[in-house]
Amino acid sequence: MANYFNTLPLREQLNQLGVAEFMDISEFADGVSALKGKKIVIVGCGAQGLNQGLNLRDSGLDVSYALRKEAIEQKRDSWKNATDNHFTVGTYEELIPTADLVSNLTPDKQHSSVIDAVMPLMKQGATLSYSHGFNIVEEGKQIRKDLTVIMIAPKCPGSEVRAEYLRGFGVPTLIAVHPENDPQGKGLAEAKAYCVGTGGHKAGVLRSSFVAEVKSDLMGEQTILCGLLQTGSILSFDKMIEKGIEPGYAAKLVQYGVEVITEALKQGGITAMMDRLSNVAKIKAFEVSEELKTIMRPLFQKHQDDIMSGHFSRTMMEDWANGDKNLLQWRAATGETAFEKTPAGDVKISEQEYFDHAVFMVSYIKAGVELAFETMVEAGIKPESAYYESLHETPLIANTIARKKLFEMNRVISDTAEYGCYLFDHACKPLLADFMKTVDTDIIGRNFNEGKDLAVDNQALIAVNEAIRTHPVEKVGAVLRKAMTAMKAIKTA
Amino acid sequence: MTDTFVHIAQLNLQYAQQVVLDQLDWQIHRDEFWQIGGKSGSGKSALAKALAGLEKTSGTIRIHFDRESSRPPRVLYVSNWYQFTNLEGDRNFYYQQRYNKQQKNDTLTVYAELTAYANSENLSMENLTPYLDLFGPADLKNTQLIELSSGEHKKLQLIKALWLKPQLLIVDEPYTGLDKASRQKLNDFLDGLAADGVQLVLVTNETDLPRCINRFAEIEDGKLKQVDSAWMLSKDISRTPKELPQFLREEPAFSGDLLVEMENIHIRYGEKQVLSGVDWTVRKGEKWLLQGPNGSGKSTLLSLITGDHPQAYANHIRLFGHRRGSGESIWEIKERIGLISPELHWYFDKTASVWQAIASGFYDSIGLFRHVSYEKQQKIRQLLAFFDLTADKDRLITTLPLGKQRLVLLARTLIKNPPLLILDEPCQGLDQSQTALFNAVVDELCGFGKTLIYVGHYETQLPSCLEKRIVLEKGEVQVIEEINELAY
Known part of the structure; x- marks a missing residue:
């Protein structure tokens, strides 16, 4: 199969990359009616599969689950998830032929084989939906011409999709229709109806394309979710140990610090995160982040270039074919890092301390988020798409690190994200080696403000604030966050 | 010493x-x-x-x-x-x-x-x-x-x-x-x-x-x-009875006779049987008391009515005349129900002001995500006055004493004048005088064609409008009866 993106002329590549329209809630006035009375069959019942299905059913739609025969016979977790919640469960052969809409919510890696099994069973004129476009765009899977292909991608973990729905809200969602597969012109109406069924329309919906979603998602996954935080966590921890900070304290400062710091990011962007620092610390963080951006920019560009050319997905799929040799080896190495092996100490760290004692981490997160955003936009991805795949994702993954640290975080995220995370991490650490020699405990481990006269030069502060606040990620972020202000704050105490 | x-x-x-x-x-x-x-x-x-x-x-x-x-x-x-x-x-x-x-x-x-x-x-x-x-x-x-x-x-x-x-x-x-x-x-x-x-x-x-x-x-x-x-010990000053706002004196918009019909309900989690063989019908205007020891299945039973339980789809339940699982959304069900429960209170939006909390009742959401129209704002204003909460309207709900928090949640359930009120231990954590006050308000409200399901443990602390009782024990219906005399 040929990489779909690479088969397109440049004009069409730019055209599809540039689809990013933030939709008004009034566009969802038809509710779920486009899918009312139709049969929705979800393939796969993991976190996304189950929780999307629960929401769709609670919105009055007819939902059942098609699982592989082995999953049913062996009563695997996916079977238990579906039957414990009293859904109809059947094999592909039993359920797919009855479906008006088949929603493929299996892991990326299985998409190709799942589609091969499902497609011949689908009835004429039915709809196939995805929540990630890798299979279509990178693997270049050709879908039967009578079928409609759509995407509904909630930008949050499955449990949150359910939690937000039950409180009467939703999570931000990307929707798309594949231009090669919309024979009846019903794609958009069904994608919108599905989105309403999951509650996504209440939290802001971005009309995207398969191409834009994949090329930005892969970039976001690798550089932000989760390479950036992995590298930042390890560098911060190792530096503190090198400088004699108590290991239990260092482990806790990093593990929970990323969550506390990015909670400010989630609520008010980079501006809010930087505003949590004192003025002197903010100026210092700004300087450090500028330096980091200069050093890391070529790496971000290489990642984006490899994603655009298809080089990244090709080598990753080679590793899949090779039994995940690289992936498993890298995963094992992550389990062996000192940060991973040091339990968080039983010390009380106040919320403000996580900022004051980790100016480096704040600088590093700022640098990474801005770089990811800038690099994506330079490559032709629209700011709205770039925002969701950079700033928006950071707190979500930080939350996973706070709960599970790196090894488990890597297991929880998709294999695609995990593979990219290691690629980034392994290239980024050597790149920063020289810089890290200049870092001391004033910016990681101890209170930066301690013993300092906290006075700053007016002009210097004004210039720094101006630079932070006028960055394009802040401008688009202000608009998109307004639509999701009601999202629940993650408890950080 | x-x-x-x-x-x-x-x-x-x-x-x-x-x-x-x-x-x-x-x-x-x-x-x-x-x-x-x-x-x-x-x-x-x-x-x-x-x-x-x-x-x-x-x-x-x-x-x-x-x-x-x-x-x-x-x-x-x-x-x-x-x-x-x-x-x-x-x-x-x-x-x-x-x-x-x-x-x-x-x-x-x-x-x-x-x-x-x-x-x-x-x-x-x-x-x-x-x-x-x-x-x-x-x-x-x-x-x-x-x-x-x-x-x-x-x-x-x-x-x-x-x-x-x-x-x-x-x-x-x-x-x-x-x-x-x-x-x-x-x-x-x-x-x-x-x-x-x-x-x-x-x-x-x-x-x-x-x-x-x-x-x-x-x-x-x-x-x-x-x-x-x-x-x-000092009691909270009892409330001077006020006239109910006009919009609550109107009969709620529901024309049928049967609000809840449950037949042979079975709910289990793995090996644990939570409800078994429950039959229950709630008719328009009835005032029910639901009782049973802790863990007897009361809240689970109610969650089947409020659209909160996925296993409702596997049971024979009709709500407001419609069979569950026949294409209705849970929001269409919630629209007709005013609910207070310990769980709802526990998970309630900690950042909501009193005003926002009441307004969110129009949309049955935990948190307020929408613009509130002028007509709706007028209703909120009337309810704030009715519950003596006007002075507190901009305070965070969490900064109020528990008794007042419950009044706010009661106001939230009433704001849309729903046909069915479900008050699951609404007085949990309130003392006797606060409870009496709360229940007096419930009695006032229930005179206008509303249907009530009330969960409470103590016979001395119930609204006097209750007329029927259903008692659960280990997930089964033990008693369904008319209440003739409440004061023991």
Whole structure:
């Protein structure tokens, strides 16, 4: 199969990359009616599969689950998830032929084989939906011409999709229709109806394309979710140990610090995160982040270039074919890092301390988020798409690190994200080696403000604030966050 | 003095601009067992927490622990809310999560939780048995914390405290959510503890107390004021009856006769049968009392009516004339129901103001995400006035005393004038005078074609409009009957 993106002329590549329209809630006035009375069959019942299905059913739609025969016979977790919640469960052969809409919510890696099994069973004129476009765009899977292909991608973990729905809200969602597969012109109406069924329309919906979603998602996954935080966590921890900070304290400062710091990011962007620092610390963080951006920019560009050319997905799929040799080896190495092996100490760290004692981490997160955003936009991805795949994702993954640290975080995220995370991490650490020699405990481990006269030069502060606040990620972020202000704050105490 | 156990002098505590405790003095002697009561918002819980070292105060607090005693030299404060975590130490649970089954989303089992507690506190599991008598889930090993009802959580919290036997035990609203039988047992246990050398402070306005309680006090103007008995504690000023706003005097828009029809309901989680063979019909205008011991399935039964339980799709249920699973959304169901429950309160949006909390009732959401029209704002204004909440409208709901929080939630359920009101232990944690006030309002409201399902444990503390009773026991219907005489 040929990489779909690479088969397109440049004009069409730019055209599809540039689809990013933030939709008004009034566009969802038809509710779920486009899918009312139709049969929705979800393939796969993991976190996304189950929780999307629960929401769709609670919105009055007819939902059942098609699982592989082995999953049913062996009563695997996916079977238990579906039957414990009293859904109809059947094999592909039993359920797919009855479906008006088949929603493929299996892991990326299985998409190709799942589609091969499902497609011949689908009835004429039915709809196939995805929540990630890798299979279509990178693997270049050709879908039967009578079928409609759509995407509904909630930008949050499955449990949150359910939690937000039950409180009467939703999570931000990307929707798309594949231009090669919309024979009846019903794609958009069904994608919108599905989105309403999951509650996504209440939290802001971005009309995207398969191409834009994949090329930005892969970039976001690798550089932000989760390479950036992995590298930042390890560098911060190792530096503190090198400088004699108590290991239990260092482990806790990093593990929970990323969550506390990015909670400010989630609520008010980079501006809010930087505003949590004192003025002197903010100026210092700004300087450090500028330096980091200069050093890391070529790496971000290489990642984006490899994603655009298809080089990244090709080598990753080679590793899949090779039994995940690289992936498993890298995963094992992550389990062996000192940060991973040091339990968080039983010390009380106040919320403000996580900022004051980790100016480096704040600088590093700022640098990474801005770089990811800038690099994506330079490559032709629209700011709205770039925002969701950079700033928006950071707190979500930080939350996973706070709960599970790196090894488990890597297991929880998709294999695609995990593979990219290691690629980034392994290239980024050597790149920063020289810089890290200049870092001391004033910016990681101890209170930066301690013993300092906290006075700053007016002009210097004004210039720094101006630079932070006028960055394009802040401008688009202000608009998109307004639509999701009601999202629940993650408890950080 | 050698028999002084606690010595508090010149204690000050302030929340923002509000002085809560002002130069408060308090001595607790070894033979004294205290009840702290009085008006809501007077500072009872603040004092209790300060005594446990959980508040930032100025002044003196000295506790003379008995170094000879085998009881741990500690102060344990049992709060009026419970809290628990999942296996990852995460407290981010969501509303009604306990009904949504997902593999690998586990919390500890009750048994594992108690074992972990025994290890960290050096307690012996062998001594646990008598306390479990108070609690009694049949299946400790397999019941997960998230599956417990609110009453069962309260019991677990109490068991831990009783089992630990600290030298000073402070229990804030000990009877919240407990069924009648457990309440008497708890008093007996507390008497046993007192005889065993545990000093007790109970924060409550109840009069049915352990026999050992022999000192009674309340807080007035930030100072401790002793009174002669539990009956002498100050009551909240009773509300002057007001005329119900016009929009609540209109009959709710529902033309059918049957609101709820349930046939042979069965709900189970794995091996645990929660409801079995339940038949129940609720007709328009009926006023039902739903009762049963903690863990008997009351909240689960109600969650089937409110659209919160996924297993509703596998049972024969008709709501407002429509079969569940026939294409209705849960929001269409919720639109016709006004709900208060301990769970809803527990998961309620902590950042909502009183006004926002009431407004969110129009949309049945936890949190307000939409613009509120002029006509709706007028209704909110009328309800605020009716409940004497106008002055508090911009305050965060969490900063109000519990009694007022419940009135806000009641206002939230009423704002859309729903045909069916479901009040699941709406007075949990309220004292008798607050409860009486709340129930008087419920009686006023129910005169205009509304249908009511009310859950309450104590016969003396119910609205007088109730006319039918359904009692659950271990997931089965034990009684369905007319209520002729409520006052026992």
